Amino acid sequence: MAQGRSSIVITVFSTTSGIGKTLVATNLAAGLALDGFAVCLIDLDLQYGDVANYLNLQDVPTIADIPTSIPANKIRNYISEYRYGNVAFSVIPAPYQIANSYNVDERTVLSVINHLDYFNFIIVDTKSEFNDMNMAVMDVSTIINFLCVADFVPAIKNLKNGYEAILRFGYDVNKVRPVLNRSGSQTLIDAEDVEVVLGKNFYHRLANDFKAASDSIHSGCPIVLSNSNSKLKKDIYDLVGLYTNRPKKAPVEKATGNGLISFFKRLWSR
Protein backbone atom coordinates (compact mmCIF):
# COMPACT_ATOMS: atom_id res chain seq x y z
CA MET A 1 0.00 0.00 0.00
CA ALA A 2 1.59 3.24 1.12
CA GLN A 3 5.07 1.70 1.00
CA GLY A 4 8.30 3.44 0.16
CA ARG A 5 6.86 6.89 0.55
CA SER A 6 7.02 9.25 3.44
CA SER A 7 4.46 11.90 2.63
CA ILE A 8 0.95 11.60 4.04
CA VAL A 9 -1.70 11.29 1.34
CA ILE A 10 -5.22 12.35 2.33
CA THR A 11 -7.92 11.67 -0.22
CA VAL A 12 -11.17 13.56 0.19
CA PHE A 13 -13.85 11.24 -1.13
CA SER A 14 -17.58 10.73 -0.86
CA THR A 15 -20.36 8.82 -2.48
CA THR A 16 -22.58 11.85 -2.74
CA SER A 17 -21.63 14.87 -4.75
CA GLY A 18 -22.01 18.51 -3.92
CA ILE A 19 -21.38 18.01 -0.24
CA GLY A 20 -18.17 19.97 0.22
CA LYS A 21 -15.29 17.74 -0.92
CA THR A 22 -13.57 20.56 -2.76
CA LEU A 23 -14.18 23.02 0.04
CA VAL A 24 -12.69 20.60 2.57
CA ALA A 25 -9.77 19.62 0.32
CA THR A 26 -8.75 23.22 -0.36
CA ASN A 27 -9.09 24.10 3.32
CA LEU A 28 -7.16 21.06 4.51
CA ALA A 29 -4.34 22.07 2.19
CA ALA A 30 -4.49 25.67 3.38
CA GLY A 31 -4.72 24.72 7.06
CA LEU A 32 -1.75 22.36 6.87
CA ALA A 33 0.25 25.01 5.05
CA LEU A 34 -0.71 27.52 7.73
CA ASP A 35 0.75 25.12 10.29
CA GLY A 36 4.00 25.17 8.39
CA PHE A 37 3.78 21.92 6.43
CA ALA A 38 4.75 21.52 2.80
CA VAL A 39 1.50 20.65 1.03
CA CYS A 40 0.47 19.77 -2.50
CA LEU A 41 -3.20 19.71 -3.52
CA ILE A 42 -4.20 17.60 -6.55
CA ASP A 43 -7.60 17.85 -8.26
CA LEU A 44 -8.72 14.49 -9.62
CA ASP A 45 -12.27 15.58 -10.44
CA LEU A 46 -10.95 15.46 -13.97
CA GLN A 47 -13.91 16.63 -16.05
CA TYR A 48 -15.43 19.23 -13.77
CA GLY A 49 -12.83 19.99 -11.12
CA ASP A 50 -13.33 23.08 -8.99
CA VAL A 51 -10.00 23.47 -7.18
CA ALA A 52 -8.73 26.07 -9.64
CA ASN A 53 -12.11 27.81 -9.47
CA TYR A 54 -12.21 27.92 -5.68
CA LEU A 55 -8.60 29.15 -5.48
CA ASN A 56 -8.97 31.49 -8.42
CA LEU A 57 -6.00 30.03 -10.28
CA GLN A 58 -5.82 30.63 -14.01
CA ASP A 59 -3.52 29.62 -16.81
CA VAL A 60 -1.35 27.34 -14.70
CA PRO A 61 -0.29 23.82 -15.72
CA THR A 62 -2.86 21.11 -15.02
CA ILE A 63 -2.60 17.41 -14.32
CA ALA A 64 -3.20 16.76 -18.02
CA ASP A 65 -0.02 18.64 -18.93
CA ILE A 66 2.22 16.22 -17.05
CA PRO A 67 3.86 13.72 -19.43
CA THR A 68 3.19 10.05 -18.78
CA SER A 69 6.67 9.01 -17.83
CA ILE A 70 7.89 12.15 -16.18
CA PRO A 71 11.22 11.94 -14.35
CA ALA A 72 11.11 12.90 -10.68
CA ASN A 73 13.30 15.94 -11.11
CA LYS A 74 10.98 17.49 -13.70
CA ILE A 75 7.80 17.40 -11.64
CA ARG A 76 8.45 20.85 -10.18
CA ASN A 77 7.83 22.39 -13.59
CA TYR A 78 4.19 21.35 -13.39
CA ILE A 79 3.38 22.55 -9.91
CA SER A 80 1.87 25.94 -9.23
CA GLU A 81 1.78 27.90 -6.06
CA TYR A 82 -1.26 29.22 -4.29
CA ARG A 83 -0.34 32.03 -1.96
CA TYR A 84 -2.36 34.10 0.48
CA GLY A 85 -0.36 36.49 2.67
CA ASN A 86 2.63 34.49 3.76
CA VAL A 87 0.94 31.09 3.57
CA ALA A 88 1.56 29.07 0.42
CA PHE A 89 0.91 25.60 -0.89
CA SER A 90 1.29 23.79 -4.19
CA VAL A 91 -1.53 22.91 -6.55
CA ILE A 92 -2.06 20.67 -9.55
CA PRO A 93 -5.52 21.53 -10.94
CA ALA A 94 -7.80 19.47 -13.16
CA PRO A 95 -7.65 20.07 -16.93
CA TYR A 96 -9.40 23.16 -18.30
CA GLN A 97 -10.75 21.27 -21.28
CA ILE A 98 -12.91 18.22 -20.82
CA ALA A 99 -11.24 16.51 -23.78
CA ASN A 100 -7.92 16.60 -21.93
CA SER A 101 -9.37 14.74 -18.96
CA TYR A 102 -9.32 11.54 -20.96
CA ASN A 103 -5.54 11.67 -21.28
CA VAL A 104 -4.93 11.38 -17.56
CA ASP A 105 -4.37 7.80 -16.44
CA GLU A 106 -3.80 6.16 -13.08
CA ARG A 107 -0.20 5.21 -13.79
CA THR A 108 0.82 8.79 -14.39
CA VAL A 109 -1.01 10.02 -11.34
CA LEU A 110 0.58 7.38 -9.12
CA SER A 111 4.04 8.25 -10.35
CA VAL A 112 3.30 11.93 -9.82
CA ILE A 113 2.33 11.16 -6.24
CA ASN A 114 5.57 9.26 -5.79
CA HIS A 115 7.57 12.15 -7.19
CA LEU A 116 5.83 14.53 -4.77
CA ASP A 117 7.37 12.71 -1.82
CA TYR A 118 9.23 15.85 -0.77
CA PHE A 119 5.93 17.25 0.50
CA ASN A 120 4.70 16.50 4.02
CA PHE A 121 1.11 16.21 2.83
CA ILE A 122 -0.57 15.47 -0.47
CA ILE A 123 -4.27 16.29 -0.50
CA VAL A 124 -6.40 14.76 -3.26
CA ASP A 125 -9.82 16.06 -4.28
CA THR A 126 -12.02 13.60 -6.16
CA LYS A 127 -15.24 13.13 -8.04
CA SER A 128 -17.91 11.23 -6.09
CA GLU A 129 -17.73 7.99 -7.98
CA PHE A 130 -16.00 4.64 -7.79
CA ASN A 131 -13.67 4.67 -10.76
CA ASP A 132 -10.23 3.26 -11.51
CA MET A 133 -8.52 6.56 -10.79
CA ASN A 134 -10.13 7.05 -7.39
CA MET A 135 -9.51 3.44 -6.40
CA ALA A 136 -5.85 3.64 -7.41
CA VAL A 137 -5.35 6.78 -5.37
CA MET A 138 -7.28 5.48 -2.38
CA ASP A 139 -4.99 2.43 -2.47
CA VAL A 140 -1.94 4.60 -1.87
CA SER A 141 -3.63 7.01 0.51
CA THR A 142 -2.73 7.21 4.17
CA ILE A 143 -6.21 8.37 5.03
CA ILE A 144 -9.49 8.53 3.19
CA ASN A 145 -11.53 11.46 4.37
CA PHE A 146 -15.03 10.14 3.67
CA LEU A 147 -17.25 13.20 3.62
CA CYS A 148 -20.90 12.91 4.65
CA VAL A 149 -23.88 15.21 4.89
CA ALA A 150 -27.02 14.32 6.79
CA ASP A 151 -29.57 16.24 4.77
CA PHE A 152 -31.21 13.93 2.33
CA VAL A 153 -32.39 10.35 2.69
CA PRO A 154 -31.51 9.10 -0.82
CA ALA A 155 -28.02 10.55 -0.41
CA ILE A 156 -27.59 8.80 2.91
CA LYS A 157 -28.43 5.48 1.33
CA ASN A 158 -25.55 6.12 -1.04
CA LEU A 159 -23.25 7.13 1.81
CA LYS A 160 -24.04 3.90 3.61
CA ASN A 161 -23.58 1.77 0.50
CA GLY A 162 -20.40 3.61 -0.39
CA TYR A 163 -18.90 3.36 3.07
CA GLU A 164 -19.68 -0.34 3.28
CA ALA A 165 -18.30 -0.92 -0.20
CA ILE A 166 -15.03 0.79 0.72
CA LEU A 167 -14.67 -1.53 3.67
CA ARG A 168 -15.62 -4.52 1.51
CA PHE A 169 -12.92 -3.47 -0.94
CA GLY A 170 -10.51 -4.19 1.89
CA TYR A 171 -9.56 -0.74 3.11
CA ASP A 172 -8.66 -0.67 6.76
CA VAL A 173 -11.45 0.75 8.85
CA ASN A 174 -8.93 3.03 10.59
CA LYS A 175 -7.89 4.49 7.28
CA VAL A 176 -11.42 5.56 6.34
CA ARG A 177 -12.55 8.53 8.39
CA PRO A 178 -16.18 9.59 8.03
CA VAL A 179 -16.36 13.35 8.49
CA LEU A 180 -19.69 15.11 8.75
CA ASN A 181 -20.01 18.33 6.82
CA ARG A 182 -22.76 20.91 7.27
CA SER A 183 -23.35 19.64 10.75
CA GLY A 184 -26.31 21.25 12.51
CA SER A 185 -27.95 22.48 9.32
CA GLN A 186 -31.72 22.66 9.37
CA THR A 187 -32.40 19.20 8.13
CA LEU A 188 -34.82 16.54 9.14
CA ILE A 189 -32.15 13.93 9.80
CA ASP A 190 -30.04 13.63 12.93
CA ALA A 191 -26.33 13.09 12.60
CA GLU A 192 -26.58 10.41 15.24
CA ASP A 193 -28.99 8.47 13.07
CA VAL A 194 -26.48 8.59 10.24
CA GLU A 195 -23.84 7.25 12.60
CA VAL A 196 -26.13 4.35 13.43
CA VAL A 197 -26.66 3.73 9.75
CA LEU A 198 -22.93 3.83 9.01
CA GLY A 199 -22.12 1.78 12.08
CA LYS A 200 -19.34 4.22 12.84
CA ASN A 201 -19.11 7.54 14.64
CA PHE A 202 -17.99 10.63 12.81
CA TYR A 203 -14.32 11.33 13.18
CA HIS A 204 -15.07 15.02 13.09
CA ARG A 205 -17.89 17.45 12.35
CA LEU A 206 -17.83 20.66 10.36
CA ALA A 207 -20.42 23.34 11.00
CA ASN A 208 -22.94 24.47 8.43
CA ASP A 209 -22.19 28.01 7.34
CA PHE A 210 -23.33 28.72 3.84
CA LYS A 211 -22.21 32.34 3.89
CA ALA A 212 -18.67 31.61 5.06
CA ALA A 213 -18.44 28.79 2.51
CA SER A 214 -19.66 30.76 -0.46
CA ASP A 215 -17.78 33.94 0.50
CA SER A 216 -14.55 31.96 0.57
CA ILE A 217 -15.31 30.32 -2.76
CA HIS A 218 -16.09 33.63 -4.43
CA SER A 219 -13.10 35.42 -2.99
CA GLY A 220 -10.73 32.60 -3.87
CA CYS A 221 -9.49 32.41 -0.29
CA PRO A 222 -9.86 29.26 1.85
CA ILE A 223 -11.83 29.87 5.05
CA VAL A 224 -8.94 28.88 7.33
CA LEU A 225 -6.82 31.66 5.84
CA SER A 226 -9.56 34.29 5.90
CA ASN A 227 -10.33 36.57 8.81
CA SER A 228 -13.77 35.00 9.21
CA ASN A 229 -14.71 34.20 12.78
CA SER A 230 -17.12 31.44 11.85
CA LYS A 231 -17.38 28.15 13.68
CA LEU A 232 -16.72 26.46 10.34
CA LYS A 233 -13.25 28.01 10.25
CA LYS A 234 -12.50 26.68 13.73
CA ASP A 235 -13.91 23.25 12.88
CA ILE A 236 -11.78 22.96 9.78
CA TYR A 237 -8.68 24.05 11.63
CA ASP A 238 -9.44 21.44 14.29
CA LEU A 239 -9.67 18.78 11.58
CA VAL A 240 -6.25 19.87 10.35
CA GLY A 241 -5.05 19.44 13.93
CA LEU A 242 -6.33 15.89 14.03
CA TYR A 243 -4.04 15.08 11.12
CA THR A 244 -0.97 16.75 12.60
CA ASN A 245 -1.19 15.60 16.21
CA ARG A 246 -1.63 19.16 17.39
CA PRO A 247 -2.56 19.05 21.10
CA LYS A 248 -6.28 18.36 21.32
CA LYS A 249 -8.72 20.80 22.84
CA ALA A 250 -12.12 19.67 24.11
CA PRO A 251 -13.41 16.52 22.38
CA VAL A 252 -16.28 16.84 19.93
CA GLU A 253 -19.37 17.01 22.08
CA LYS A 254 -21.92 14.32 21.38
CA ALA A 255 -25.57 15.30 21.25
CA THR A 256 -28.04 12.58 22.09
CA GLY A 257 -30.06 11.45 19.10
CA ASN A 258 -33.80 11.15 19.48
CA GLY A 259 -33.93 7.77 17.84
CA LEU A 260 -34.51 6.73 14.28
CA ILE A 261 -37.32 8.49 12.52
CA SER A 262 -39.83 5.98 11.27
CA PHE A 263 -39.18 6.27 7.52
CA PHE A 264 -35.53 5.96 8.24
CA LYS A 265 -36.04 2.81 10.21
CA ARG A 266 -38.09 1.40 7.41
CA LEU A 267 -35.37 2.19 4.96
CA TRP A 268 -32.58 0.44 6.76
CA SER A 269 -34.49 -2.49 8.09
CA ARG A 270 -35.00 -3.66 4.53
Add this chain to the structure above:
Amino acid sequence: MNYNVILVDADDSTLNHTVNIFKRFPNFTLVSSYREVKSAIGQSSVFDPNLFLIDIENTDNRNMLPAFADIFPQAIVIGIMSKWDADITFESIRGGAIGCILKPFSGEDLTDAIKLFSRGVRNTIPSSCSFFSAKGRSGKTTLIANLALSIVQQTGDLVAIIDADLQFSDMAIFFDVEPVTTIVEATRDVKFLSPLRLNPYFLPVADNIQLLCGPRRLEYSELVDVESLTAVVRMAQTLFHYVLIDLPSGLSPFSTSMCEVADTVFICGMLNTNFEVKHIKRTLPLFEKLERDGKKLNIVFSRADDKQKLEIEKQLGHKVAAVLPNEFLMVSAANSGNIKNIMNQKNLLAEKINKLAEGIINHAD
Protein backbone atom coordinates in the same frame (compact mmCIF):
# COMPACT_ATOMS: atom_id res chain seq x y z
CA MET B 1 -63.81 -8.67 -24.59
CA ASN B 2 -64.27 -10.61 -27.82
CA TYR B 3 -61.98 -10.10 -30.75
CA ASN B 4 -62.65 -10.56 -34.43
CA VAL B 5 -59.15 -11.14 -35.61
CA ILE B 6 -57.68 -10.70 -39.06
CA LEU B 7 -54.23 -12.07 -39.74
CA VAL B 8 -51.99 -10.56 -42.42
CA ASP B 9 -48.99 -12.83 -42.99
CA ALA B 10 -47.63 -14.56 -46.08
CA ASP B 11 -46.35 -17.45 -44.02
CA ASP B 12 -48.81 -20.36 -43.82
CA SER B 13 -47.30 -21.69 -40.61
CA THR B 14 -48.40 -18.51 -38.81
CA LEU B 15 -51.95 -19.12 -40.02
CA ASN B 16 -51.93 -22.74 -38.83
CA HIS B 17 -50.45 -21.73 -35.54
CA THR B 18 -53.04 -18.99 -34.98
CA VAL B 19 -55.93 -21.27 -35.83
CA ASN B 20 -54.58 -23.78 -33.33
CA ILE B 21 -54.06 -21.47 -30.40
CA PHE B 22 -57.44 -19.78 -30.91
CA LYS B 23 -59.14 -23.16 -30.30
CA ARG B 24 -58.35 -22.73 -26.63
CA PHE B 25 -59.25 -19.02 -26.56
CA PRO B 26 -62.91 -18.64 -27.48
CA ASN B 27 -62.83 -14.86 -27.14
CA PHE B 28 -60.55 -14.72 -30.21
CA THR B 29 -62.18 -15.56 -33.54
CA LEU B 30 -60.07 -15.63 -36.66
CA VAL B 31 -62.57 -14.07 -39.05
CA SER B 32 -60.22 -13.96 -42.01
CA SER B 33 -56.59 -14.06 -43.05
CA TYR B 34 -54.62 -12.59 -45.94
CA ARG B 35 -51.24 -13.15 -47.47
CA GLU B 36 -51.21 -9.69 -49.00
CA VAL B 37 -51.85 -6.45 -47.23
CA LYS B 38 -53.71 -4.99 -50.24
CA SER B 39 -56.41 -7.62 -49.96
CA ALA B 40 -56.68 -7.11 -46.23
CA ILE B 41 -57.25 -3.39 -46.67
CA GLY B 42 -59.78 -3.96 -49.42
CA GLN B 43 -61.77 -6.86 -48.05
CA SER B 44 -61.65 -6.81 -44.26
CA SER B 45 -64.55 -4.45 -43.62
CA VAL B 46 -67.22 -7.12 -44.19
CA PHE B 47 -65.85 -9.07 -41.21
CA ASP B 48 -66.17 -6.22 -38.73
CA PRO B 49 -62.65 -6.80 -37.37
CA ASN B 50 -61.40 -5.20 -34.16
CA LEU B 51 -57.93 -6.74 -34.05
CA PHE B 52 -55.34 -7.01 -36.81
CA LEU B 53 -52.23 -9.13 -36.45
CA ILE B 54 -49.85 -7.96 -39.14
CA ASP B 55 -46.46 -9.33 -40.12
CA ILE B 56 -44.37 -6.19 -39.89
CA GLU B 57 -41.15 -7.69 -41.14
CA ASN B 58 -42.73 -7.19 -44.56
CA THR B 59 -42.08 -3.64 -45.76
CA ASP B 60 -45.33 -3.34 -47.76
CA ASN B 61 -47.28 -4.31 -44.67
CA ARG B 62 -45.50 -1.69 -42.63
CA ASN B 63 -46.10 1.02 -45.18
CA MET B 64 -49.83 0.30 -45.17
CA LEU B 65 -50.24 0.56 -41.39
CA PRO B 66 -51.57 4.15 -41.46
CA ALA B 67 -54.28 3.00 -43.87
CA PHE B 68 -55.53 0.50 -41.30
CA ALA B 69 -55.80 3.24 -38.71
CA ASP B 70 -57.77 5.33 -41.23
CA ILE B 71 -60.18 2.70 -42.45
CA PHE B 72 -60.64 0.76 -39.19
CA PRO B 73 -60.36 3.40 -36.48
CA GLN B 74 -61.98 1.21 -33.83
CA ALA B 75 -59.69 -1.76 -34.47
CA ILE B 76 -56.28 -2.22 -32.87
CA VAL B 77 -53.20 -3.34 -34.75
CA ILE B 78 -50.48 -5.50 -33.23
CA GLY B 79 -47.33 -6.15 -35.20
CA ILE B 80 -45.93 -9.68 -35.30
CA MET B 81 -42.31 -10.48 -36.05
CA SER B 82 -40.07 -13.52 -35.86
CA LYS B 83 -37.05 -11.68 -34.47
CA TRP B 84 -36.98 -8.58 -32.26
CA ASP B 85 -36.04 -5.45 -34.17
CA ALA B 86 -36.31 -2.06 -32.47
CA ASP B 87 -36.25 -0.03 -35.70
CA ILE B 88 -39.06 -2.00 -37.31
CA THR B 89 -41.09 -1.84 -34.13
CA PHE B 90 -40.64 1.90 -33.92
CA GLU B 91 -41.70 2.39 -37.48
CA SER B 92 -44.78 0.25 -36.90
CA ILE B 93 -45.80 2.14 -33.79
CA ARG B 94 -45.40 5.40 -35.64
CA GLY B 95 -47.63 3.87 -38.33
CA GLY B 96 -50.35 3.14 -35.81
CA ALA B 97 -49.63 -0.28 -34.30
CA ILE B 98 -50.04 -0.32 -30.52
CA GLY B 99 -47.08 -2.63 -30.09
CA CYS B 100 -45.31 -5.70 -31.38
CA ILE B 101 -45.00 -9.31 -30.26
CA LEU B 102 -42.77 -12.17 -31.33
CA LYS B 103 -43.83 -15.25 -33.28
CA PRO B 104 -44.77 -17.87 -32.28
CA PHE B 105 -47.09 -16.26 -29.73
CA SER B 106 -49.46 -17.99 -27.34
CA GLY B 107 -53.04 -17.01 -26.58
CA GLU B 108 -51.83 -15.71 -23.22
CA ASP B 109 -49.22 -13.57 -24.98
CA LEU B 110 -51.88 -12.03 -27.14
CA THR B 111 -54.17 -11.34 -24.18
CA ASP B 112 -51.27 -9.82 -22.23
CA ALA B 113 -50.12 -7.76 -25.19
CA ILE B 114 -53.55 -6.24 -25.76
CA LYS B 115 -53.78 -5.33 -22.11
CA LEU B 116 -50.25 -4.01 -21.94
CA PHE B 117 -50.22 -2.05 -25.17
CA SER B 118 -53.60 -0.45 -24.51
CA ARG B 119 -52.54 1.07 -21.21
CA GLY B 120 -52.75 4.82 -20.92
CA VAL B 121 -55.19 7.00 -22.71
CA ARG B 122 -54.03 7.72 -26.21
CA ASN B 123 -51.52 6.44 -28.67
CA THR B 124 -48.83 9.03 -28.92
CA ILE B 125 -45.62 8.57 -30.73
CA PRO B 126 -43.22 7.31 -28.06
CA SER B 127 -41.00 10.00 -26.65
CA SER B 128 -37.89 9.73 -24.52
CA CYS B 129 -35.71 12.08 -22.52
CA SER B 130 -32.24 11.64 -21.05
CA PHE B 131 -31.14 13.78 -18.14
CA PHE B 132 -27.50 14.83 -18.09
CA SER B 133 -25.67 16.81 -15.45
CA ALA B 134 -22.04 17.82 -15.26
CA LYS B 135 -21.86 17.59 -11.49
CA GLY B 136 -24.00 15.65 -9.06
CA ARG B 137 -26.71 17.18 -6.90
CA SER B 138 -28.14 19.03 -9.82
CA GLY B 139 -31.74 18.20 -9.02
CA LYS B 140 -31.92 15.65 -11.83
CA THR B 141 -33.66 12.84 -9.99
CA THR B 142 -36.09 15.26 -8.38
CA LEU B 143 -36.92 16.77 -11.76
CA ILE B 144 -37.47 13.39 -13.41
CA ALA B 145 -39.78 12.13 -10.67
CA ASN B 146 -41.85 15.30 -10.82
CA LEU B 147 -41.98 15.39 -14.61
CA ALA B 148 -43.23 11.80 -14.63
CA LEU B 149 -46.01 12.71 -12.20
CA SER B 150 -46.91 15.76 -14.23
CA ILE B 151 -47.02 13.96 -17.58
CA VAL B 152 -49.34 11.32 -16.13
CA GLN B 153 -51.52 14.00 -14.56
CA GLN B 154 -51.80 15.87 -17.84
CA THR B 155 -52.22 12.98 -20.27
CA GLY B 156 -53.07 9.77 -18.45
CA ASP B 157 -50.37 8.15 -20.56
CA LEU B 158 -47.82 5.65 -19.41
CA VAL B 159 -44.41 6.83 -18.23
CA ALA B 160 -41.35 4.70 -17.62
CA ILE B 161 -38.35 5.84 -15.61
CA ILE B 162 -35.04 4.08 -16.12
CA ASP B 163 -32.63 4.63 -13.25
CA ALA B 164 -29.30 4.39 -15.01
CA ASP B 165 -27.42 6.33 -12.33
CA LEU B 166 -25.71 3.01 -11.86
CA GLN B 167 -23.56 3.52 -8.79
CA PHE B 168 -25.79 5.90 -6.91
CA SER B 169 -29.29 5.11 -8.05
CA ASP B 170 -31.95 6.44 -5.73
CA MET B 171 -35.17 6.79 -7.71
CA ALA B 172 -36.68 3.86 -5.81
CA ILE B 173 -36.24 5.79 -2.57
CA PHE B 174 -37.88 8.86 -4.06
CA PHE B 175 -40.97 6.73 -4.65
CA ASP B 176 -40.49 4.72 -1.48
CA VAL B 177 -40.46 1.32 -3.15
CA GLU B 178 -38.23 -1.70 -2.73
CA PRO B 179 -36.48 -2.85 -5.94
CA VAL B 180 -37.30 -6.38 -7.09
CA THR B 181 -35.77 -6.88 -10.51
CA THR B 182 -33.39 -4.16 -11.63
CA ILE B 183 -31.49 -2.78 -14.57
CA VAL B 184 -28.88 -5.48 -13.89
CA GLU B 185 -31.25 -8.34 -14.70
CA ALA B 186 -32.92 -6.45 -17.56
CA THR B 187 -29.61 -5.82 -19.33
CA ARG B 188 -28.43 -9.37 -18.62
CA ASP B 189 -31.58 -10.86 -20.18
CA VAL B 190 -32.33 -8.36 -22.93
CA LYS B 191 -31.07 -10.60 -25.74
CA PHE B 192 -33.89 -13.02 -24.95
CA LEU B 193 -36.60 -10.46 -24.30
CA SER B 194 -39.40 -8.79 -26.19
CA PRO B 195 -41.38 -5.77 -24.93
CA LEU B 196 -43.95 -8.14 -23.48
CA ARG B 197 -41.28 -9.95 -21.48
CA LEU B 198 -39.40 -6.79 -20.52
CA ASN B 199 -42.44 -5.26 -18.88
CA PRO B 200 -42.29 -7.32 -15.64
CA TYR B 201 -38.80 -5.96 -14.94
CA PHE B 202 -40.44 -2.57 -14.35
CA LEU B 203 -41.94 -1.81 -10.98
CA PRO B 204 -45.16 0.21 -10.73
CA VAL B 205 -44.35 3.14 -8.44
CA ALA B 206 -47.38 5.37 -8.95
CA ASP B 207 -50.43 5.49 -11.20
CA ASN B 208 -49.14 4.90 -14.73
CA ILE B 209 -45.49 5.30 -13.68
CA GLN B 210 -43.18 2.31 -13.89
CA LEU B 211 -39.58 2.21 -12.75
CA LEU B 212 -36.66 0.13 -13.86
CA CYS B 213 -34.67 0.30 -10.64
CA GLY B 214 -30.93 0.77 -10.39
CA PRO B 215 -28.61 -2.00 -9.14
CA ARG B 216 -29.32 -3.28 -5.67
CA ARG B 217 -25.67 -3.29 -4.77
CA LEU B 218 -22.98 -0.88 -5.78
CA GLU B 219 -20.71 -3.56 -7.26
CA TYR B 220 -23.47 -4.81 -9.55
CA SER B 221 -23.22 -1.58 -11.51
CA GLU B 222 -20.17 -3.15 -13.17
CA LEU B 223 -22.41 -5.78 -14.76
CA VAL B 224 -24.32 -3.29 -16.88
CA ASP B 225 -22.80 -2.61 -20.30
CA VAL B 226 -23.64 0.23 -22.65
CA GLU B 227 -24.86 -1.96 -25.50
CA SER B 228 -27.34 -3.96 -23.45
CA LEU B 229 -28.58 -0.84 -21.73
CA THR B 230 -29.18 0.79 -25.10
CA ALA B 231 -31.13 -2.30 -26.18
CA VAL B 232 -33.25 -2.14 -23.01
CA VAL B 233 -33.99 1.54 -23.56
CA ARG B 234 -34.95 1.00 -27.18
CA MET B 235 -37.28 -1.80 -26.21
CA ALA B 236 -38.80 0.31 -23.44
CA GLN B 237 -39.40 3.08 -25.95
CA THR B 238 -41.84 0.76 -27.76
CA LEU B 239 -43.58 -0.27 -24.56
CA PHE B 240 -44.25 3.10 -22.91
CA HIS B 241 -45.42 6.46 -24.18
CA TYR B 242 -42.67 8.29 -22.35
CA VAL B 243 -39.29 7.03 -21.19
CA LEU B 244 -37.25 9.20 -18.79
CA ILE B 245 -33.64 8.20 -18.13
CA ASP B 246 -31.71 9.21 -15.01
CA LEU B 247 -27.93 9.22 -15.54
CA PRO B 248 -24.73 9.39 -13.51
CA SER B 249 -23.18 12.84 -13.51
CA GLY B 250 -20.44 13.67 -15.95
CA LEU B 251 -19.55 12.53 -19.44
CA SER B 252 -19.04 8.84 -20.00
CA PRO B 253 -19.80 6.28 -22.71
CA PHE B 254 -23.00 5.60 -20.76
CA SER B 255 -24.24 9.14 -20.57
CA THR B 256 -23.41 9.94 -24.19
CA SER B 257 -25.06 6.76 -25.51
CA MET B 258 -28.16 7.44 -23.44
CA CYS B 259 -28.30 10.99 -24.78
CA GLU B 260 -28.00 9.68 -28.32
CA VAL B 261 -30.79 7.15 -27.93
CA ALA B 262 -33.27 9.69 -26.51
CA ASP B 263 -35.02 12.32 -28.59
CA THR B 264 -34.75 15.03 -25.95
CA VAL B 265 -31.75 15.76 -23.75
CA PHE B 266 -32.13 17.70 -20.53
CA ILE B 267 -29.00 19.33 -19.19
CA CYS B 268 -29.53 19.90 -15.48
CA GLY B 269 -27.62 22.09 -13.11
CA MET B 270 -28.22 23.53 -9.68
CA LEU B 271 -27.20 27.08 -9.07
CA ASN B 272 -24.82 27.11 -6.14
CA THR B 273 -21.47 28.74 -6.68
CA ASN B 274 -22.08 29.89 -10.26
CA PHE B 275 -19.21 27.70 -11.41
CA GLU B 276 -21.96 25.26 -12.40
CA VAL B 277 -22.82 27.56 -15.30
CA LYS B 278 -19.19 27.59 -16.32
CA HIS B 279 -19.09 23.79 -16.31
CA ILE B 280 -22.21 23.56 -18.45
CA LYS B 281 -20.75 26.10 -20.85
CA ARG B 282 -17.67 23.93 -21.27
CA THR B 283 -19.88 20.95 -22.04
CA LEU B 284 -22.41 22.67 -24.27
CA PRO B 285 -20.57 22.37 -27.61
CA LEU B 286 -20.93 18.58 -27.41
CA PHE B 287 -24.67 18.83 -26.99
CA GLU B 288 -25.13 21.63 -29.49
CA LYS B 289 -23.76 19.21 -32.02
CA LEU B 290 -26.59 16.80 -31.17
CA GLU B 291 -29.00 19.74 -31.32
CA ARG B 292 -27.90 20.57 -34.84
CA ASP B 293 -28.57 16.92 -35.73
CA GLY B 294 -32.20 17.39 -34.68
CA LYS B 295 -32.16 16.47 -31.01
CA LYS B 296 -34.17 18.67 -28.68
CA LEU B 297 -32.02 20.26 -25.97
CA ASN B 298 -33.46 21.61 -22.71
CA ILE B 299 -31.25 23.34 -20.18
CA VAL B 300 -32.76 23.46 -16.70
CA PHE B 301 -31.33 25.15 -13.64
CA SER B 302 -32.65 24.41 -10.16
CA ARG B 303 -32.64 26.88 -7.32
CA ALA B 304 -32.69 29.86 -9.63
CA ASP B 305 -35.18 32.64 -10.39
CA ASP B 306 -36.22 34.36 -13.59
CA LYS B 307 -33.70 37.14 -13.21
CA GLN B 308 -30.89 34.62 -12.88
CA LYS B 309 -32.28 32.82 -15.90
CA LEU B 310 -31.47 35.79 -18.12
CA GLU B 311 -27.95 35.98 -16.74
CA ILE B 312 -27.38 32.27 -17.28
CA GLU B 313 -28.68 32.50 -20.83
CA LYS B 314 -26.30 35.36 -21.51
CA GLN B 315 -23.39 33.45 -20.03
CA LEU B 316 -24.18 30.27 -21.93
CA GLY B 317 -25.21 31.88 -25.19
CA HIS B 318 -28.06 29.38 -25.22
CA LYS B 319 -31.70 29.48 -24.28
CA VAL B 320 -32.57 28.04 -20.88
CA ALA B 321 -35.76 25.96 -21.00
CA ALA B 322 -36.65 26.55 -17.36
CA VAL B 323 -35.41 27.64 -13.99
CA LEU B 324 -36.85 25.89 -10.95
CA PRO B 325 -37.22 27.83 -7.72
CA ASN B 326 -35.71 26.75 -4.44
CA GLU B 327 -38.47 24.78 -2.78
CA PHE B 328 -37.74 23.47 0.68
CA LEU B 329 -40.86 21.29 0.51
CA MET B 330 -39.05 19.32 -2.16
CA VAL B 331 -36.35 18.13 0.20
CA SER B 332 -38.73 17.07 2.94
CA ALA B 333 -41.02 15.36 0.45
CA ALA B 334 -38.17 13.36 -1.04
CA ASN B 335 -36.90 12.52 2.43
CA SER B 336 -40.20 11.00 3.42
CA GLY B 337 -40.94 9.27 0.13
CA ASN B 338 -43.88 11.63 -0.33
CA ILE B 339 -42.79 13.13 -3.58
CA LYS B 340 -46.25 12.57 -5.06
CA ASN B 341 -47.60 15.31 -2.82
CA ILE B 342 -45.53 18.07 -4.35
CA MET B 343 -47.23 18.01 -7.71
CA ASN B 344 -50.64 18.01 -6.03
CA GLN B 345 -49.92 21.31 -4.37
CA LYS B 346 -50.07 24.78 -5.75
CA ASN B 347 -46.56 26.15 -5.78
CA LEU B 348 -44.20 27.77 -8.24
CA LEU B 349 -42.09 24.62 -8.56
CA ALA B 350 -45.10 22.51 -9.57
CA GLU B 351 -46.16 25.23 -11.99
CA LYS B 352 -42.75 25.31 -13.68
CA ILE B 353 -42.55 21.54 -13.89
CA ASN B 354 -46.02 21.31 -15.42
CA LYS B 355 -44.87 23.78 -18.05
CA LEU B 356 -41.78 21.71 -18.85
CA ALA B 357 -43.88 18.55 -19.00
CA GLU B 358 -46.22 20.29 -21.44
CA GLY B 359 -43.22 20.88 -23.66
CA ILE B 360 -42.39 17.17 -23.63
CA ILE B 361 -46.01 16.25 -24.34
CA ASN B 362 -46.37 18.66 -27.25
CA HIS B 363 -43.09 17.49 -28.70
CA ALA B 364 -44.49 13.96 -28.67
CA ASP B 365 -47.69 14.97 -30.48
